[in-house]
Amino acid sequence: MTELGPVAWPPAPIRTGRLVLREPEARDRAAIVELFTSPEVGTYIGGPRPRAEFERAVPAEPRRRPGLFAVDLDGAMIGIVTLDRRDAERPGHIRPESGEAELGYMFLPQAWGHGYAAEACAAALDWFADALPGEPVVLTTQTANDRSMRLAAKLGFTEVDRFEEYAAEQWFGLRSPATPSA
Secondary structure, three states: OOOOOOOOOOOOOEEEEOEEEOOOOHHHHHHHHHHHHHHHHHOOOOOOOOOHHHHHHOOOOOOOOEEEEEEEOEEEEEEEEEEOOOOOOOOOOOOOOOOEEEEOOOOOHHHHOOHHHHHHHHHHHHHHHHHHOOOOOOEEEEOOOOOHHHHHHOOOOEEEEEEEEEEEEEEEEEEOOOOOOO
């Protein structure tokens, strides 16, 4: 999130039944490069980034980025969950002044199909609801991304709008502050 307000960052690691959500560490660099350069991961987010270019751009020590959680399974990063402020220039908003909190997530293909994304996103949403009570959260995904559409429903997001962005139809959903997590 670009603006966390009164929330201290980073929070203590968040532990679920199988996962730990924590701040990224130097040991996560290879997984981060793989995540952003994977053709499978890039399918619904504009394609993978060129590996050589991304290798040069990723620092050895990650920079602190409020709102970014590394998702750790048994000591290895398998994905990321983000809570950022939605850019006012992008379509899809629930407030006239924009700046809504937006949930994002990406997981390595080998982590797909095990419920890790639901578990990690639910934990991040619970943390957010405790840190900023009453704050709604939005989510955008391509309508063609069936897995992401199912996850949005499971997490309690309801459709607010659809629009064209990145040459694809986007689904824009809202999770009201009272929505229980998955």
